[in-house]
Amino acid sequence: MSNGLNNSLSANTLIFLQNHAVTTALLGAHHPRLGVSNWDLMRSENYPADQGAILLPVPAGGVTLEDPALEAYWLPQGGHIEVPINNPAAPFIFTPEFSGCKLYVDKVWAQPYYRIFHIQCDHEAAEYPANMRGDRLATIDSRDYGEAPSVDGPAYPHRIGVIRCTVLMYFVGGAGWSIYLQGLTGIGPGISDGRLVYPPGPAQNVSGVVVKQVP
Numbered sequence: 001m002s003n004g005l006n007n008s009l010s011a012n013t014l015i016f017l018q019n020h021a022v023t024t025a026l027l028g029a030h031h032p033r034l035g036v037s038n039w040d041l042m043r044s045e046n047y048p049a050d051q052g053a054i055l056l057p058v059p060a061g062g063v064t065l066e067d068p069a070l071e072a073y074w075l076p077q078g079g080h081i082e083v084p085i086n087n088p089a090a091p092f093i094f095t096p097e098f099s100g101c102k103l104y105v106d107k108v109w110a111q112p113y114y115r116i117f118h119i120q121c122d123h124e125a126a127e128y129p130a131n132m133r134g135d136r137l138a139t140i141d142s143r144d145y146g147e148a149p150s151v152d153g154p155a156y157p158h159r160i161g162v163i164r165c166t167v168l169m170y171f172v173g174g175a176g177w178s179i180y181l182q183g184l185t186g187i188g189p190g191i192s193d194g195r196l197v198y199p200p201g202p203a204q205n206v207s208g209v210v211v212k213q214v215p
Contacts, residue, residue, distance in 0.1 A: 005041035005053055007067040010091070013170050014211060017180055021204045022166045023054045023188040025097040028077055032057040036090040038069035042196060052189055052204055054196060055094060077101070078127050080117040082108070085176070093169035102141045103167055103179065105214050106134035114177065114214070116169070138214045140167060140181055145210075160208045164188075169214075177214040183207035 009016045022041070038058040058069050072092035075081050083093065085107075093116065095103075100121040108115050115134055119127045142150040145160040160183035171177050186202040198204075 003043055004067055005043055006070050009041065009070065013168075013178075013180060014209060017166075017182045017209045018206060019051055021052045021184055021186075021188075021206050022182060023052065023097070023184075023204065024094065024166050024168075025188055026054065026056070026191070027074075027094065027096045030057050032074040032076075032094075034074055034076070034081070036071055036073055039072050039092070039094060040069055042191070052196070054189060054191065056191075075116060075118050077118050078120045078123060080115055080127075080132065082111075082113045082115050083177075084113050086112070088171050091171045095167060097184075098140070098145070098165040098167050098181075099163050100142075100146070103139065104128060104136060105138040105177075105179070107137050108134040138179060138212055140179060140212070144181055145183060156210075158208070158210055160210060162207050175213070179212040179214065181210040181212070183209070 040056055040058050041053045042056055043053045070092055071090035072094045073081055073083055073090055075093055075095035077096045095118045102119040104117040104119060106115045117128055141152040143152050143154065143156050143159065145162065145165050147161060147163045160181065162183040162185055164184040166182040166184060168180050169177055170180065183206065184204055185207045186204040187199055188204045189196045189198045191197065
């Protein structure tokens with residue numbers, strides 16, 4: 001159902017996210033399996049006037065249109081995964097929408113992988129226990145986004161001043177992993193009978209995109 005959107009996201013992730021409000025709030029309801037699986041971007045029937053898209057796992061036996069499915073690791077909300085620092089089995093990491101959550105990327109000592117955490121509000125002690133931590137290399141937290149002032153330290157210069165954000169990671173050979181943070185305003189779409197539907201109210205739009213390279 002991507003109609004070219006999958007290729008566009010892979011070809012230039014930053015430009016795509018600057019121009020397409022990507023909804024990931026529905027991912028958990030589809031219970032994606034851990035590890036690597038196939039994903040697809042569904043776009044509105046009002047495209048190109050409506051640049052919104054919903055990211056969904058491709059069901060078993062399902063197909064996409066016009067371009068290949070996106071291969072990605074699944075990072076569940078409140079969970080963590082381990083992905084290779086180099087030569088990963090998939091170039092993307094997808095996770096549910098952030099609305100106060102944090103992302104931590106840790107290097108686990110001499111191991112050839114990163115341990116990546118999606119930490120829910122007020123659950124850091126349980127979801128980021130001391131025995132699971134490594135050396136913190138990258139973070140997404142209230143210094144990067146949020147309507148209220150940052151509680152994690154001085155806000156970064158390019159902080160996105162909204163509470164809803166799409167967060168994903170992308171690997172490029174020679175450059176490594178990068179984190180993309182897309183701020184969202186308005187009301188996101190849903191799905192009915194395999195079609196994108198929008199509830200009453202202001203349409204979802206992009207308020208800004210921040211990119212962080214994992215060292």
